[in-house]
Amino acid sequence: MTDRVTLTIDGKQVTVPAGMLVVDAAKKVAVHIPIFCYHPKLGSAAMCRQCLVEVGRPIIDHATGHPELEDGFPRIQFSAKLETACTTLVSEGMVVLTQSERARKGQKEVLEFLLTSHPLDCPICDKGGECPLQNLTMAHGPGKSRFLFDEKHHAEKQVPLGELIFLDRERCIQCGRCVRFQENVAGEPVIGFYQRGRSMDIVSFSEPGFDSVFSGNTTDICPVGALTTADFRFGARPWELMAAASICSQCAVGCNTTLNTRREARSDGQIVVKRVMPRQNEQVNELWICDKGRFAGYHYTERDDRLLKPQVRRDDKFRSVSWDAAFLQAAEKLQDAEKPVFLVSGRLSNEDLFNLLQLADGLGAETLLYTNMGGGDLTGMVGLTSGSNLADLGLGDVILVVASDLQEEAPLWWLRIKQAAERGAMLIVVNPRETKLEKHADYVVRYAYGDEIKTIQDMNKATHKIHKVFAKAANAVIFYGSEGLGLEGSSGLAGACTSLLVDTGHYARPNNGLVGVWQRANDQGAWELGFRPVKDLQVIFDKSEVVYIVGADPVGDGAVRLKKRKPFMIVQELLSTDTVGHADLVLPARAFTEREGTYTSGERRVQRFYQAVPPRGESRPDYEIVAEIAARLDTALEREPGLVMDQLAEHIPAFGGISYLKVSEVVEQWPVINRSELFYGGAVYENTQGLGMQLRPAPVTSFPVSKGKGGLRPKEGLLLAVPVNKLYDQGLTVLSAPLLRERIGELKVCMNPDEADRLGFENGARLRIGLNGNNAKALLVVDPTVPSGILLVPRSMGLPIFEAGMPVLSKVRKKVTG
Amino acid sequence: MRFGEPVLELVRGMWITFKSIFERPVTVQYPEEKRPVRPRFRGRHVLHRYENGLEKCIGCSLCSAACPSDAIFVEAAENTDEARYSPGERYASTYEINMLRCIYCGFCEDACPTEAITLGDNYELTFTDRRDAIYDKDMLIEPLPAGSDELTPQKVKPGVHTRAVPEMKNPDD
Numbered sequence: 001m002t003d004r005v006t007l008t009i010d011g012k013q014v015t016v017p018a019g020m021l022v023v024d025a026a027k028k029v030a031v032h033i034p035i036f037c038y039h040p041k042l043g044s045a046a047m048c049r050q051c052l053v054e055v056g057r058p059i060i061d062h063a064t065g066h067p068e069l070e071d072g073f074p075r076i077q078f079s080a081k082l083e084t085a086c087t088t089l090v091s092e093g094m095v096v097l098t099q100s101e102r103a104r105k106g107q108k109e110v111l112e113f114l115l116t117s118h119p120l121d122c123p124i125c126d127k128g129g130e131c132p133l134q135n136l137t138m139a140h141g142p143g144k145s146r147f148l149f150d151e152k153h154h155a156e157k158q159v160p161l162g163e164l165i166f167l168d169r170e171r172c173i174q175c176g177r178c179v180r181f182q183e184n185v186a187g188e189p190v191i192g193f194y195q196r197g198r199s200m201d202i203v204s205f206s207e208p209g210f211d212s213v214f215s216g217n218t219t220d221i222c223p224v225g226a227l228t229t230a231d232f233r234f235g236a237r238p239w240e241l242m243a244a245a246s247i248c249s250q251c252a253v254g255c256n257t258t259l260n261t262r263r264e265a266r267s268d269g270q271i272v273v274k275r276v277m278p279r280q281n282e283q284v285n286e287l288w289i290c291d292k293g294r295f296a297g298y299h300y301t302e303r304d305d306r307l308l309k310p311q312v313r314r315d316d317k318f319r320s321v322s323w324d325a326a327f328l329q330a331a332e333k334l335q336d337a338e339k340p341v342f343l344v345s346g347r348l349s350n351e352d353l354f355n356l357l358q359l360a361d362g363l364g365a366e367t368l369l370y371t372n373m374g375g376g377d378l379t380g381m382v383g384l385t386s387g388s389n390l391a392d393l394g395l396g397d398v399i400l401v402v403a404s405d406l407q408e409e410a411p412l413w414w415l416r417i418k419q420a421a422e423r424g425a426m427l428i429v430v431n432p433r434e435t436k437l438e439k440h441a442d443y444v445v446r447y448a449y450g451d452e453i454k455t456i457q458d459m460n461k462a463t464h465k466i467h468k469v470f471a472k473a474a475n476a477v478i479f480y481g482s483e484g485l486g487l488e489g490s491s492g493l494a495g496a497c498t499s500l501l502v503d504t505g506h507y508a509r510p511n512n513g514l515v516g517v518w519q520r521a522n523d524q525g526a527w528e529l530g531f532r533p534v535k536d537l538q539v540i541f542d543k544s545e546v547v548y549i550v551g552a553d554p555v556g557d558g559a560v561r562l563k564k565r566k567p568f569m570i571v572q573e574l575l576s577t578d579t580v581g582h583a584d585l586v587l588p589a590r591a592f593t594e595r596e597g598t599y600t601s602g603e604r605r606v607q608r609f610y611q612a613v614p615p616r617g618e619s620r621p622d623y624e625i626v627a628e629i630a631a632r633l634d635t636a637l638e639r640e641p642g643l644v645m646d647q648l649a650e651h652i653p654a655f656g657g658i659s660y661l662k663v664s665e666v667v668e669q670w671p672v673i674n675r676s677e678l679f680y681g682g683a684v685y686e687n688t689q690g691l692g693m694q695l696r697p698a699p700v701t702s703f704p705v706s707k708g709k710g711g712l713r714p715k716e717g718l719l720l721a722v723p724v725n726k727l728y729d730q731g732l733t734v735l736s737a738p739l740l741r742e743r744i745g746e747l748k749v750c751m752n753p754d755e756a757d758r759l760g761f762e763n764g765a766r767l768r769i770g771l772n773g774n775n776a777k778a779l780l781v782v783d784p785t786v787p788s789g790i791l792l793v794p795r796s797m798g799l800p801i802f803e804a805g806m807p808v809l810s811k812v813r814k815k816v817t818g
Numbered sequence: 819m820r821f822g823e824p825v826l827e828l829v830r831g832m833w834i835t836f837k838s839i840f841e842r843p844v845t846v847q848y849p850e851e852k853r854p855v856r857p858r859f860r861g862r863h864v865l866h867r868y869e870n871g872l873e874k875c876i877g878c879s880l881c882s883a884a885c886p887s888d889a890i891f892v893e894a895a896e897n898t899d900e901a902r903y904s905p906g907e908r909y910a911s912t913y914e915i916n917m918l919r920c921i922y923c924g925f926c927e928d929a930c931p932t933e934a935i936t937l938g939d940n941y942e943l944t945f946t947d948r949r950d951a952i953y954d955k956d957m958l959i960e961p962l963p964a965g966s967d968e969l970t971p972q973k974v975k976p977g978v979h980t981r982a983v984p985e986m987k988n989p990d991d
Binding site: 120121123128157158233234237240264265266 | 876877878879880882883891893894895896906907908911912914931932980981982983
């Protein structure tokens with residue numbers, strides 16, 4: 001049997017790989033077979049019967065084994081009944097008729113049947129305007145229904161499946177896309193069918209309702225308005241929205257998104273972002289985004305405490321000043337200082353960072369990256385290189401995830417790694433406690449907190465099973481995180497992982513390398529440009545004269561305590577953070593929705609985001625502010641992001657060859673998603689604005705020997721608090737999303753039941769935790785998956801925790817009233 | 819030409835003038851008096867209410883989509899039983915028509931699924947400012963029907979006004 005077969009669809013001949021479905025093959029020749037339940041990422045279910053087509057196959061002469069001929073052409077026998085194109089596999093010589101009278105009649109009647117119980121409340125339905133059922137009814141539907149109107153299924157409207165997703169049971173056509181998505185793609189089967197026939201409902205059986213970080217995607221693929229998001233509820237009609245391509249700034253994955261915007265009376269006539277939609281990039285996020293990106297992706301840019309004007313502190317009060325005065329003061333202060341310090345974060349785009357780097361070079365300033373995770377110098381050397389795609393990993397490849405709860409830190413990586421494991425890639429999860437990824441792992445290695453580096457170093461011994469697996473594997477990728485680790489520990493862990501990859505030859509080629517699970521969108525870019533973190537920020541703040549802080553909140557995070565003698569602080573920010581509160585000069589920056597730029601994802605892909613909404617107040621993009629300050633110091637820097645990128649590509653070898661033109665290139669992707677055929681891929685946006693471009697491998701001469709030590713080890717009889725990362729934390733970007741407030745909740749710390757017994761705390765107890773001089777109240781959750789002697793403390797939840805430490809616990813006494 | 823013919827013509831003309839002194843005048847004393855409009859006249863829009871005082875408009879924006887001159891702007895919000903503006907889940911929180919843009923084509927009437935908007939008989943549209951030409955919902959909505967004293971929003975019993983679009987009848991009946 002050949003691997004490719006040739007068939008004819010509506011008179012158009014097409015050659016496709018064997019094993020393809022007729023509905024997908026038709027897509028290749030631009031024949032659009034109507035579908036509801038089939039989705040290219042979910043596979044066939046044959047539940048809706050909408051894709052009925054006439055299928056004919058050549059009659060094979062049994063004697064010769066060849067098709068019987070008639071006038072030199074094979075004789076075709078059409079099947080007696082219509083077949084569903086979403087379950088029929090292509091075969092050699094097949095003839096498919098999608099527009100024949102019989103096929104059209106079949107499609108029309110199925111549609112008539114689906115509409116017998118549809119409420120037709122399109123005018124108030126959020127899907128109206130981008131609804132496959134609406135579109136297919138217009139294209140294939142009957143003008144009249146023969147069914148009785150009073151037999152329609154009536155149900156209570158708007159049933160919340162959780163705080164995020166609403167269900168309208170009347171509108172549901174029971175295609176099961178959402179149920180199959182949760183089960184097969186997201187791997188979190190928290191919704192399912194209940195009852196049967198016309199009373200079949202979608203129900204959620206999790207607490208809280210629809211407890212999945214991918215829940216928003218079901219609203220995109222729902223072919224009717226049965227599932228809609230609470231965030232966009234009645235926000236606008238789809239045809240009124242404008243679309244701007246963007247990149248999600250919530251984690252290091254760099255999901256491609258489209259920001260839908262509209263001018264609103266409610267927002268004083270401003271153009272505002274109404275919703276975040278995924279944009280197809282089969283190399284990054286396929287068709288999906290996580291709920292954090294969808295529901296928290298933009299709200300923080302619209303907060304009331306956005307900085308709108310440059311301000312200076314005079315007599316301990318902020319006074320608004322002109323930009324010119326602000327630039328001049330910043331330039332003077334930076335020039336007068338002996339060695340100014342630039343503290344930047346991975347929230348900034350590559351362009352901002354490059355201009356900052358140029359300015360710092362001119363001034364002889366120290367450049368620091370604000371992060372508590374190290375190892376970016378190594379991911380720059382042995383990270384993923386151009387041509388890498390997690391979707392290419394499968395049988396014979398190995399993926400190792402260490403010290404990271406990927407679903408909480410980078411949900412889309414979790415999803416893609418899970419899929420790679422399902423394709424046959426060997427997945428090794430190395431973590432001190434149980435994480436959700438373990439269900440899909442081939443090997444689970446458990447170590448005690450503090451032994452991270454040693455565990456990986458042990459694996460790198462030639463006799464170790466995992467070393468052998470790595471040596472044999474065609475491709476190997478390691479994802480390392482910062483669970484329980486601070487800067488030094490994670491740097492050491494990155495070193496150990498690098499040794500393993502280098503010793504087994506898995507670097508500097510596509511689909512091989514080390515990936516850091518960073519907390520910010522452009523941490524990787526900052527490392528590539530040469531920004532490095534410093535272990536003790538406090539020392540820097542104590543001794544420096546001038547600190548220029550861009551996109552970081554060290555005071556609010558508790559990373560530094562300001563003393564009486566503090567440096568002159570120039571703070572360039574979006575929101576009024578605690579650091580801004582102590583600043584001497586405040587420069588208002590634009591949010592990523594209000595400007596252009598590029599981020600470098602953890603997979604070292606440079607991706608471009610575009611301006612979606614007009615800027616707020618007098619804010620200016622970071623690269624421009626830096627260029628203006630530089631101009632007052634007689635340094636000429638580019639002010640156009642595209643030109644900054646050209647400069648960047650010239651100066652930084654890893655960025656060689658990258659330009660705005662290159663990152664905006666698009667090639668055809670499979671499946672072919674198109675907003676004009678919504679029924680095929682869902683409401684996902686097609687990608688016409690660029691797939692991004694991966695960085696070159698940096699030339700490697702020698703690798704630093706990994707010497708860093710791991711975090712603290714738990715000691716017998718003592719409790720050790722270790723930091724873990726949560727998806728929904730109390731960072732300002734997440735906290736600003738009104739819908740996620742319930743999911744974020746309060747600070748919850750986890751402990752083993754034995755440990756809780758020993759200390760005399762019960763589940764749900766309110767504790768006061770003291771750690772490194774900071775205090776916070778927390779709710780105790782007793783969880784048997786937590787190793788004994790360990791207290792899990794989530795980062796960014798109110799209690800500053802950078803590394804493992806010894807906590808002091810006490811019960812909060814309830815006030816007796818009455 | 820016979821003699822006297824011009825005089826005759828003059829007299830005949832004067833006679834018509836004289837006759838009209840005794841006829842009723844056709845002049846309408848606008849603005850004290852107003853001429854009734856034709857049944858299908860298209861004047862300023864009116865947003866209608868149901869008999870119980872609820873607004874017919876459900877904020878679906880279809881009028882705005884149909885409008886060839888982009889004169890209508892609608893923004894929707896959600897109804898609750900505590901504060902109900904219209905039947906169903908959705909109501910128009912903002913409804914504006916720019917009367918300078920409107921070409922009185924009546925497409926908005928055709929598009930409306932609840933017969934909430936009609937072009938009325940008011941043709942007195944004068945403004946001294948462009949801003950005044952934008953009519954908002956309070957200016958467009960019809961006053962309360964007689965016998966009803968409840969303005970919107972209303973506090974209603976739950977489970978009564980659940981359908982945004984009035985129950986459909988079989989068109990063959």
